[in-house]
Amino acid sequence: MNFDYVMSDPYLFFLQIAFMIALALLAIGSLMMRSLFALTMMAGAYSLICAMWFAVLDAVDVAFTEAAVGAGASTILMLGALLLTKREVAVRHWTKWLLSFLTILALGALLIYATLDMPAFGDPLSPANATVGRAYLEQTAKEVGVPNVVTAVLASYRGFDTLGEAMVIFCAGLTVFILLHKSMSKPYDAEDHEETTYKADENMRGQAAEASES
Amino acid sequence: MINPEHHLILRYVARLVIPFVALFGLYVQFHGDFGPGGGFQAGVIMAVTLVLYALIFGLDEAQKAVPVSWLRIGAAAGVLLYAGTGLASLFLGENYLNYTPLHPDVAHKKGQHYGILLIEFGILLAVANTIALLFYLFTERLSDMRDEDW
Numbered sequence: 001m002n003f004d005y006v007m008s009d010p011y012l013f014f015l016q017i018a019f020m021i022a023l024a025l026l027a028i029g030s031l032m033m034r035s036l037f038a039l040t041m042m043a044g045a046y047s048l049i050c051a052m053w054f055a056v057l058d059a060v061d062v063a064f065t066e067a068a069v070g071a072g073a074s075t076i077l078m079l080g081a082l083l084l085t086k087r088e089v090a091v092r093h094w095t096k097w098l099l100s101f102l103t104i105l106a107l108g109a110l111l112i113y114a115t116l117d118m119p120a121f122g123d124p125l126s127p128a129n130a131t132v133g134r135a136y137l138e139q140t141a142k143e144v145g146v147p148n149v150v151t152a153v154l155a156s157y158r159g160f161d162t163l164g165e166a167m168v169i170f171c172a173g174l175t176v177f178i179l180l181h182k183s184m185s186k187p188y189d190a191e192d193h194e195e196t197t198y199k200a201d202e203n204m205r206g207q208a209a210e211a212s213e214s
Numbered sequence: 215m216i217n218p219e220h221h222l223i224l225r226y227v228a229r230l231v232i233p234f235v236a237l238f239g240l241y242v243q244f245h246g247d248f249g250p251g252g253g254f255q256a257g258v259i260m261a262v263t264l265v266l267y268a269l270i271f272g273l274d275e276a277q278k279a280v281p282v283s284w285l286r287i288g289a290a291a292g293v294l295l296y297a298g299t300g301l302a303s304l305f306l307g308e309n310y311l312n313y314t315p316l317h318p319d320v321a322h323k324k325g326q327h328y329g330i331l332l333i334e335f336g337i338l339l340a341v342a343n344t345i346a347l348l349f350y351l352f353t354e355r356l357s358d359m360r361d362e363d364w
Contacts, residue, residue, distance in 0.1 A: 180352070
């Protein structure tokens, strides 16, 4: 492993260590947490720290997206979804979650093993920097004439991909609309349906009250 | 329904902040060629103005200002604007989504510049309207929320 870049900027290095520790603490904390509201907030904080990390690594466009979408929009949508469900994580016996926990541990170990093959940070000879990335940097001023190369790649060179992304977002929104909107659930009796959801809601509140008393 | 006398400071501050948030969204949108930003980020920021309005003044007020049907049409218009820009360059004799022929000033790459602005605006419309639509759909399923629920 190459530690040259640690020596060239120790401040950056320790900042990244601090981010890593904060992310690990948040991950462990969310394992312990039972309140879904607190979990949503912690996911938002996790995204925000990731965004700061990206900004420190000079990936400002990615940092901006992570802060806006990861910390902002998905937190709002999670809170909205939270209104439709319970407020707390159900407690499960350890035999039930042990298998999934081991699976996640194995997956994490695999990912860490895979990072050992990654090129060093900022390596100019890595495939991403040496081939197509370099071509973009050299050609953008001549072919697209836009100062921000990220925008040139996203909108011009990879315009097709971005069109696909816009369509994915649109289709996702449309699907949720078809699933959830009132005007789409005409076939069965709308009033009856409201009655039952209201009752279910009351039931849930009753259970929550009992749980907090006991 | 939210009591109009409730959360007076929040309501006042929101009224001050929302225009600036929207302005920042437009800055991120139209400055995307020069600095960080672009349609995706700007779209989320624009959607957040509506979400903030709905959180402070209530969903009914927000839906009076921006009805659900607008959001549906807006999201579709965004995707159509993007795909339409591609079609325009196709009819001007270039490849699909090659913006060079959109403006006669080829030497200064003005076509590329306008093409990027157009498709970024399409992304802005699609993202902002979809995020706001998702927010509406989730929140309007619950008639009322009490503070004790948290």
